[in-house]
Amino acid sequence: xxxxxxxxxxxxxxxxxxxxxxxxxxxxxxxxxxxxxxxxxxxxxxxxxxxxxxxxxxxxxxxxxxxxxxxxxxxxxxxxxxxxxxxxxxxxxxxxxxxxxxxxxxxxxxxxxxxxxxxxxxxxxxxxxxxxxxxxxxxxxxxxxxxxxxxxxxxxxxxxxxxxxxxxxxxxxxxxxxxxxxxxxxxxxxxxxxxxxxxxxxxxxxxxxxxxxxxxxxxxxxxxxxxxxxxxxxxxxxxxxxxxxxxxxxxxxxxxxxxxxxxxxxxxxxxxxxxxxxxxxxxxxxxxxxxxxxxxxxxxxxxxxxxxxxxxxxxxxxxxxxxxxxxxxxxxxxxxxxxxxxxxxxxxxxxxxxxxxxxxxxxxxx
Numbered sequence: 001x002x003x004x005x006x007x008x009x010x011x012x013x014x015x016x017x018x019x020x021x022x023x024x025x026x027x028x029x030x031x032x033x034x035x036x037x038x039x040x041x042x043x044x045x046x047x048x049x050x051x052x053x054x055x056x057x058x059x060x061x062x063x064x065x066x067x068x069x070x071x072x073x074x075x076x077x078x079x080x081x082x083x084x085x086x087x088x089x090x091x092x093x094x095x096x097x098x099x100x101x102x103x104x105x106x107x108x109x110x111x112x113x114x115x116x117x118x119x120x121x122x123x124x125x126x127x128x129x130x131x132x133x134x135x136x137x138x139x140x141x142x143x144x145x146x147x148x149x150x151x152x153x154x155x156x157x158x159x160x161x162x163x164x165x166x167x168x169x170x171x172x173x174x175x176x177x178x179x180x181x182x183x184x185x186x187x188x189x190x191x192x193x194x195x196x197x198x199x200x201x202x203x204x205x206x207x208x209x210x211x212x213x214x215x216x217x218x219x220x221x222x223x224x225x226x227x228x229x230x231x232x233x234x235x236x237x238x239x240x241x242x243x244x245x246x247x248x249x250x251x252x253x254x255x256x257x258x259x260x261x262x263x264x265x266x267x268x269x270x271x272x273x274x275x276x277x278x279x280x281x282x283x284x285x286x287x288x289x290x291x292x293x294x295x296x297x298x299x300x301x302x303x304x305x306x307x308x309x310x311x312x313x314x315x316x317x318x319x320x321x322x323x324x325x326x327x328x329x330x331x332x333x334x335x336x337x338x339x340x341x342x343x344x345x346x347x348x349x350x351x352x353x354x355x356x357x358x359x360x361x362x363x364x365x366x
Contacts, residue, residue: 187217
């Protein structure tokens, strides 16, 4: 398995957050029929997380290779979360299938460390999954003081319809008096779920029905934050036009512009800035949107931020600057862009001083 370390790290992270997982690299006892075991796991699970490496989806020489895993997951209509581990896949069928699917967050950190944005996004998707009341205790691990069976009780018909983007059902439920303020145990409302999935017409319907546009979930994330995080530009525009706070701060200090900058959503970043988002508003570490974009090699975002006046001089608390973090990560095109901008600021007339002025008395003229 190409991504064995990543799979084991992700398994540990999900289980630490209360989710029961199955990983073929760790959960098939020696001597067990692994084909049957994987088939049963795929049949029972509610979500399949695909670490889409270069060879993922190939038939290989095994009787049940990843190609069969992917085909079975699609046949059984399982919720798929795809972690892109490559820019291209060797198997032609995989290229065709994955090319039509929405990608999750990429794995950008060392193999044994799950990227923070990936884990946050995946956990958000997990929490949005509906549970079968009769199987709740089998699907979830007891976590803290919350009984997992209660999660199912919080999934109202409106929450499910908003998550699925079923506009007809949303309209019918609202007409019957369904409340837009119903929420899951983690605070996700129907507007939050619809914004997360990019269901623009559902978002509009919920707002028109009086949904609280800035109602945060338990982490402090608002509908605009999650839409910015996922790059849902039409939803971002709709929420902003209806008065959503562009500078709402999560409990951990992140804002819509910071997360859009990290994830490379330059169009979302541009709209947030144009509506007044603090372009240099930083985390407690001192990380600004520009520094975060430079750190992650988001050249298009860097360009947008610089064109709107982001400061190159603002450094992290440890002294790191946008240029230094881009150099450290090897983002050469970003470094060149930042250096060119620095040079342009130093010499706005386009004329640099002569670095070696002629000695007095040796200047000739004609």
